Amino acid sequence: MQVQLRIRRYNPEQSNKPWWGDYTLQNVNRTDTVLDLLHRVKWEIDGTLALRRSCAHGVCGSDAMRINGANVLACKTLVSSFSREGSNQAKIQVEPILGLPVQKDLIVNMEPFFEHYRSVLPYMINNDPAPADGRERLQSPEDRARFDDTTKCILCAACTTSCPSFWANDKYVGPAAIVQAHRFIFDSRDQAPAERLQVVGDTFGVWRCRTAFNCTNACPREIEVTKAIAEVKIALATGEV
Amino acid sequence: MSQIHTHQHDAIIVGAGGAGLMAALYASKKSNVAVVSKLYPTRSHTGAAQGGISAALGNVEEDNWEWHAFDTVKGSDYLADQDAVDVLCKEAIDAVIELEHMGLPFDRFPNGKISQRRFGGHTNNETKKPVQRACHAADRTGHMILQTLYQQCIKNKVNFFDEYHVVDLIRVGNAVAGVIAVDVATGDFHIFHGKAVMFATGGWGRCWEVTSNAHSLTGDGAAICFRRGVPMEDMEFFQFHPTGIFKLGILITEGVRGEGGILLNGKGERFMEKYAPTIKDLASRDVVSRAIFLELRDGNGINGQNYVHLDVTPKTVNKYFELAGESRRITREDIEQKLPDIADFTRTYLGIDPVEEPMPIQPTAHYAMGGIPTDVDARVLADAQGNIITGLYAAGEVACVSVHGANRLGTNSLVDLVVFGRRAGMHIAENVPHMELLPLPKDAAASVITEFERLRTSKGKHKPYQLRQRMQKTMTDNVGVFRTEESMNAALAELKQLREEYMGNITIDDKGRIFNTDLLEAWELGCLLELAEVTAYAARNRQESRGGHAREDYPNRDDENWLKHSFCQKDDDQFRLDYKPVTILRYQPKERVY
Ligand SMILES: Cc1cc2nc3c(=O)[nH]c(=O)nc-3n(C[C@H](O)[C@H](O)[C@H](O)COP(=O)(O)OP(=O)(O)OC[C@H]3O[C@@H](n4cnc5c(N)ncnc54)[C@H](O)[C@@H]3O)c2cc1C
Ligand code: SF4
Ligand code: FES
Numbered sequence: 001m002q003v004q005l006r007i008r009r010y011n012p013e014q015s016n017k018p019w020w021g022d023y024t025l026q027n028v029n030r031t032d033t034v035l036d037l038l039h040r041v042k043w044e045i046d047g048t049l050a051l052r053r054s055c056a057h058g059v060c061g062s063d064a065m066r067i068n069g070a071n072v073l074a075c076k077t078l079v080s081s082f083s084r085e086g087s088n089q090a091k092i093q094v095e096p097i098l099g100l101p102v103q104k105d106l107i108v109n110m111e112p113f114f115e116h117y118r119s120v121l122p123y124m125i126n127n128d129p130a131p132a133d134g135r136e137r138l139q140s141p142e143d144r145a146r147f148d149d150t151t152k153c154i155l156c157a158a159c160t161t162s163c164p165s166f167w168a169n170d171k172y173v174g175p176a177a178i179v180q181a182h183r184f185i186f187d188s189r190d191q192a193p194a195e196r197l198q199v200v201g202d203t204f205g206v207w208r209c210r211t212a213f214n215c216t217n218a219c220p221r222e223i224e225v226t227k228a229i230a231e232v233k234i235a236l237a238t239g240e241v
Numbered sequence: 242m243s244q245i246h247t248h249q250h251d252a253i254i255v256g257a258g259g260a261g262l263m264a265a266l267y268a269s270k271k272s273n274v275a276v277v278s279k280l281y282p283t284r285s286h287t288g289a290a291q292g293g294i295s296a297a298l299g300n301v302e303e304d305n306w307e308w309h310a311f312d313t314v315k316g317s318d319y320l321a322d323q324d325a326v327d328v329l330c331k332e333a334i335d336a337v338i339e340l341e342h343m344g345l346p347f348d349r350f351p352n353g354k355i356s357q358r359r360f361g362g363h364t365n366n367e368t369k370k371p372v373q374r375a376c377h378a379a380d381r382t383g384h385m386i387l388q389t390l391y392q393q394c395i396k397n398k399v400n401f402f403d404e405y406h407v408v409d410l411i412r413v414g415n416a417v418a419g420v421i422a423v424d425v426a427t428g429d430f431h432i433f434h435g436k437a438v439m440f441a442t443g444g445w446g447r448c449w450e451v452t453s454n455a456h457s458l459t460g461d462g463a464a465i466c467f468r469r470g471v472p473m474e475d476m477e478f479f480q481f482h483p484t485g486i487f488k489l490g491i492l493i494t495e496g497v498r499g500e501g502g503i504l505l506n507g508k509g510e511r512f513m514e515k516y517a518p519t520i521k522d523l524a525s526r527d528v529v530s531r532a533i534f535l536e537l538r539d540g541n542g543i544n545g546q547n548y549v550h551l552d553v554t555p556k557t558v559n560k561y562f563e564l565a566g567e568s569r570r571i572t573r574e575d576i577e578q579k580l581p582d583i584a585d586f587t588r589t590y591l592g593i594d595p596v597e598e599p600m601p602i603q604p605t606a607h608y609a610m611g612g613i614p615t616d617v618d619a620r621v622l623a624d625a626q627g628n629i630i631t632g633l634y635a636a637g638e639v640a641c642v643s644v645h646g647a648n649r650l651g652t653n654s655l656v657d658l659v660v661f662g663r664r665a666g667m668h669i670a671e672n673v674p675h676m677e678l679l680p681l682p683k684d685a686a687a688s689v690i691t692e693f694e695r696l697r698t699s700k701g702k703h704k705p706y707q708l709r710q711r712m713q714k715t716m717t718d719n720v721g722v723f724r725t726e727e728s729m730n731a732a733l734a735e736l737k738q739l740r741e742e743y744m745g746n747i748t749i750d751d752k753g754r755i756f757n758t759d760l761l762e763a764w765e766l767g768c769l770l771e772l773a774e775v776t777a778y779a780a781r782n783r784q785e786s787r788g789g790h791a792r793e794d795y796p797n798r799d800d801e802n803w804l805k806h807s808f809c810q811k812d813d814d815q816f817r818l819d820y821k822p823v824t825i826l827r828y829q830p831k832e833r834v835y
Contacts, residue, residue, distance in 0.1 A: 043706035047750030047759035124344025138353030
């Protein structure tokens with residue numbers, strides 16, 4: 001089939017104005033991913049196209065982009081999702097994710113995103129001595145299940161950069177950081193839920209969330225982001241984890 | 242000419258996957274460490290590991306580290322060094338416990354202990370039946386290891402240089418003085434001057450067409466060391482994992498077969514019964530990959546095509562459990578809970594629900610058993626006699642200790658990362674205080690800058706992707722699951738041609754500096770070409786079949802002549818081979834049957 005691919009381009013070495021690159025690709029398979037198409041442009045047509053990618057199957061979090069208006073991973077988005085069964089045409093528009101400074105083409109500066117991530121103390125805090133028998137700390141399957149969903153996060157930023165509250169104010173820690181806080185707050189082995197709740201209970205924390213559900217829709221790992229945020233809000237309101 | 246910046250640290254760790262991060266945690270306890278990575282640490286391919294990490298915890302049935310060691314040696318087709326294997330399997334237990342204490346969310350048994358599952362080649366040595374040894378967090382064990390180690394690095398304020406692409410090693414005689422990197426965002430060159438350098442840059446599956454490896458796995462660290470005179474050990478041994486998604490190469494973990502999944506050919510036969518009567522679908526990877534290859538060659542693919550089926554539908558699996566007189570059964574919920582990512586991959590990329598339908602699979606280029614030779618403290622060897630290059634370390638997939646020998650057992654790479662990553666980190670922490678900081682040679686960065694300028698300004702005919710595709714094709718056709726003298730001669734001729742074209746007739750589009758990934762990809766291609774050639778050369782030389790190296794013209798293992806590691810070096814553009822004896826302790830080589 002044939003795909004009309006439109007890519008938002010920007011190269012500050014050449015001009016401070018972004019522009020649209022239009023590319024017509026032939027012989028595309030319905031099962032090709034948008035990352036495959038971007039590679040074809042980069043390798044066969046214009047090597048200056050810049051993007052991040054690595055794993056090519058949705059596990060490394062490198063290639064969150066805005067494709068036909070929605071935040072997705074390019075490597076996990078098939079051409080077939082933009083073309084009706086039986087049709088041999090598709091139009092696909094690719095832009096960088098919103099709310100982080102664009103550095104070149106589809107590459108944005110991720111540092112502000114990681115700064116929010118680091119602010120929630122995203123690591124296990126447990127100052128008790130390790131079990132005397134030298135073995136693992138025990139955890140029941142039920143306790144383990146409480147935070148299972150939020151351990152899936154690959155820090156791709158699709159959620160945070162789809163959030164209207166984040167667009168409105170980039171000091172908001174954003175859904176991804178709250179997902180990370182949730183992962184530890186609800187881990188029975190962790191001893192610092194209070195510290196984390198304080199961070200996410202701040203003026204730039206969870207209360208900025210207006211339950212728009214954009215984050216949940218954007219998450220390529222199918223994490224119920226809005227639900228995780230709600231659980232953190234309840235923990236804040238009740239003081240109980 | 243771009244600006245050159247200089248940094249000084251005690252130790253420089255190149256790579257931030259499992260091995261690099263584990264080393265960084267330990268090394269930075271006592272010394273000033275820089276971790277330099279071309280990817281953001283959490284993008285490293287350790288995050289793609291699925292099935293598990295083995296340790297003889299014995300949480301649900303009897304197990305001990307000696308059994309794990311024997312399985313590893315047998316899996317390696319007796320090429321692994323048994324002293325190193327002992328270290329691996331003994332320290333695995335403690336390393337997994339340490340990961341748990343760091344917060345790793347392992348799945349749990351009802352009694353609260355870490356859950357363990359079966360995996361290919363891991364057995365109870367007495368009954369010969371598969372044993373539950375692989376500790377796991379659903380089918381995203383590697384993701385959880387990478388996240389946990391990164392979290393700990395943040396907690397311990399490890400010093401990261403993210404998206405810095407290392408392109409050269411500064412070697413001074415038989416010691417090192419640092420590395421040279423390109424800051425991807427600006428294109429500037431940076432010299433990291435230090436007393437110790439560690440490479441933890443992962444594998445080079447991108448030498449082949451169909452691979453489970455990330456686009457970024459281009460073997461940079463191995464190629465850089467090789468260019469600086471470091472030998473490459475056992476490069477002929479590259480693992481083809483039996484179950485990659487047809488054409489895409491995306492891995493379907495062995496854990497699927499651990500849960501009961503079976504392989505079926507076009508005639509609906511469970512063909513592994515023929516090739517490995519005792520443990521069938523859970524035989525070692527090399528054995529299963531060859532079986533699939535032979536089935537395909539005999540026209541037993543599904544509908545005459547180049548794939549077979551991996552079937553984990555409860556309907557099929559439970560039928561075979563019943564036939565085998567086993568009491569366990571699996572349900573839709575088991576698959577959704579234990580293999581959620583696998584289900585997601587096949588639904589996304591194939592439109593196939595693994596609960597309802599079998600998955601089309603073929604062998605996929607997966608893991609480098611060979612690489613930079615090291616001792617058990619991750620110190621790099623200068624030669625087959627075991628001399629050390631002062632201050633140079635390597636661990637993880639890029640290294641060859643050798644614990645995997647001719648064929649790695651599933652779950653043993655993650656063990657390798659944490660055990661030898663940790664040993665490297667400890668050794669660095671203890672030793673850099675008394676090590677000397679060697680002065681930087683004059684114009685340390687000159688030769689690599691010249692090479693970058695050549696690539697940037699080149700005006701040849703071929704684009705890098707064209708050369709890359711040709712390399713991948715010849716490696717797949719000629720240095721794949723099976724090889725012959727003839728096929729490898731063909732590969733070597735094509736690779737020589739490709740290298741000439743790479744040096745003299747290439748062109749790239751991006752002449753700029755910032756995020757010039759066109760240029761960096763072209764440079765990475767140079768690394769792949771280098772390693773492809775070493776692989777083909779070492780493979781042609783080894784006239785026997787062992788583990789992942791299967792020669793049709795030499796179908797048998799030949800312990801008399803080939804129970805030894807190969808060391809490949811290049812002087813004045815000529816390959817040179819040397820050999821190192823295998824360390825054998827308790828397990829004498831025997832015929833390998835599963
Ligand atoms: C799909 C898949 C599933 C797997 N499942 C399992 C499993 O279940 N169990 C198991 O034991 N093993 C498994 N493996 C194997 C195992 O995951 C890998 O061998 C292991 O993760 C490699 O880790 P590493 O730390 O050596 O390198 P990687 O995690 O690959 O990291 C390499 C690092 O080096 C950096 N780097 C590379 N080149 C440069 C450069 N030039 N400059 C700067 N930085 C550089 C990268 O940025 C990255 O940080 C699997 C592998 C794959 C592909
Ligand atoms: S929660 Fe989902 S969308 Fe957000 S960063 Fe994590 S994986 Fe990406
Ligand atoms: S390339 Fe890794 S998530 Fe898309």
